[in-house]
Amino acid sequence: MLVHRGVSTAVFAGTSIVLLITAGIGFSLYLTSASTTHTTTENMTETMTTGMTETMAGNAIQFTPSTGQMIHTGWLLIQSTGSGDYAVAVHAEGLESTQTMGSVYIIEAEQSAGNMSVSPIGPNATASEFETDSSGVGNYFIVLMQNPFTSFENIQLVYLPGMEMANATVVATASLH
Secondary structure, three states, rough: OOOOOOOHHHHHHHHHHHHHHHHHHHHHHHHHHHHHHHHHHHHHHHHHHHHHHHHHHHHHEOOOOOOOOOOOEEEEEEOOOOOOOOEEEEEEOOOOOOOOOOEEEEEEEEEEEOOOOOOOOOOOOOOOOEOOOOOOOOOEEEEOOOHHHEEEEEEEEEEHHHHHHHHEEEEEEEEEE
């Protein structure tokens, strides 16, 4: 009868000790690098948030309500995308809710050259429309291929009850000059 001997106690103990030491060193390196990464990420996030806030604040323009119109607050944000285009965002609160009435709001811009006509800011009226939620908050976003500060005199927030241009009412205006 053959008896197979297992691993000797000394070999088993030696291997176990080496594995425990290696695991301990690896774990301590992991903890050291994790805390450094966390601190770096935290600092980068704070720096990026501060920088973005400062940049956006420089290009944020408050809408001025038209006489007799209902709007709590409205902001127009314009930011260069770095590729020659411009991101334009509108945030407005305290507007009429468009959820049940079939109405919309449209963003229009007054041209700064020529006959200074007013037209939808997007490529067409549909691309310039937005709705509000039940509490009267609305948001709009578009990327333009021209600089709004040189192309437009102002940007208007217009209410279209029942989606009828004949009943359009300018709710607020943001002057770009």
